[in-house]
Amino acid sequence: MPELPEVEVLVRHLRPLVCGRTIRGVTVRRARVLAPTSPDQLQRSLRGATFTGLSRRGKYLVFELRPPGKRVPLILVGHLGMTGRMYLTPRNAPLPKHAAVVLNLGRERFVYEDPRYFGRLTLDSRALARMGPEPLSEDFTSAAFGAALTRFRQAIKVKLLDQALVAGVGNIYASEALFRARIAPQLAARKLGRTQVQALRRTIREVLTEAIRFGSTIPLHHGEKRSGDGLFYFGRAAGAADYYTERLRVYDRKGLPCLRCQTPIRRIVQAARSTFYCPVCQKRGANPNQTQAKSV
DNA sequence: CACCATGTTCCTTG
């Protein structure tokens, strides 16, 4: 589930549910998601602490807590990896098979589950310091974006996944933003023209903003659809509603006609990740400075 | 069995 929009929707959903709640106990079932924090350390820090805030940075969830009897806030950092979920359930509800960490909140429990255990729930907040600008904030200017891009000869698609360049863009929205900006994914980052940089900045924001708006209309409570929390399903996932895939114009559409020109969409592999694009609409040709970019 | 998967990090080699 995790790219910036999914995390944003989750944060908005979770914030009012956790704020004000006090942690009575901590159960760690998979220590690796805490590292380098130890289970013992997490338990000592969180027991008795009260949630005072929840925000997002890139794809990270940032929980703020007030430890018992203290004034200095405590930061708990979460990440969903590829398959993580975080939600509240009644105390007596059965735990999912891959529950990694469970926080006892009294009547309810906060569950972080993750079948692949790629995600995190830790006191180690160093990852936040390495983040680039928030794409939806004022900090994300095309001047700064363009200047940063000139330092790399790597393909633009690969650089879009670099969280130090811009925070929160993942594999799906990288392809989507490039398609809308009509930029070939193979184009070296430093080769983007000014117009292309501006277009890409705009389509990144567009794609993320639309996804957030769209996601916010999705039922956020578990129990409704299937497999727990009905937040964002993707593609062929169980119970996947195509409301998600309908939003995607190129991702996972290999061989299907481009929505602009009918040319079959291609799939290539870059840095060991799938990239989808239209070979006609997204040209790597000369004159990148002249490239016009409009959304389809 | 094979291949694929929304992510990040670390490692090697150049």
Place this chain on the structure above:
DNA sequence: CCAAGGAACATGGT
């Protein structure tokens, strides 16, 4: 410092 490739993490879906 950068590039490119790979592997690792671990599980599930098709």
